[in-house]
Amino acid sequence: MERVVTDTSEVLARGFTEKEYFLDGTATSYRRVGTWGEDGAWGAEPDTAADYTTRVLVRAPADPSRFNGTVVVEWLNVSAGFESAPDWL
Numbered sequence: 907m908e909r910v911v912t913d914t915s916e917v918l919a920r921g922f923t924e925k926e927y928f929l930d931g932t933a934t935s936y937r938r939v940g941t942w943g944e945d946g947a948w949g950a951e952p953d954t955a956a957d958y959t960t961r962v963l964v965r966a967p968a969d970p971s972r973f974n975g976t977v978v979v980e981w982l983n984v985s986a987g988f989e990s991a992p993d994w995l
Contacts, residue, residue, distance in 0.1 A: 917965055918968075921967060921968050921969065921972070922965050922966060922967055922968060923965070923966055923967075923968050924963055924964070924965050925963070925964045925966075926961060926962070926963055926964075927961070927962045927963075927964065928959055928960070928961055928962075929959070929960050929961075929962060930957065930958060930959040930960070931957070931958060932955050932956070932957055932958070933955065933956050933957075933958050934952050934953070934954070934955050935952075935953045935954050935955070935956070936950040936951060936952055936953055937950065937951060937952075937953040938950060939951050961982075963982070980992075
């Protein structure tokens with residue numbers, strides 16, 4: 907996977923830091939149980955499991971006193987074959 911389109915020098919120039927973390931675990935898919943009607947009260951049970959790893963980038967003010975308590979979560983879209991961060995740009 908390629909790095910995010912926004913390069914780190916841009917982040918640092920704006921007074922931010924960027925840290926990278928990896929999260930991993932096991933995801934479970936579920937299968938339908940019974941008839942699924944229009945009421946949304948559907949039965950499901952565990953089906954298969956798959957391991958996963960995902961990456962989290964945390965961008966924060968280098969000076970903690972500049973943090974105002976607002977956290978923005980942005981999905982890094984990989985549909986084009988590389989990561990893009992349109993909300994950060």
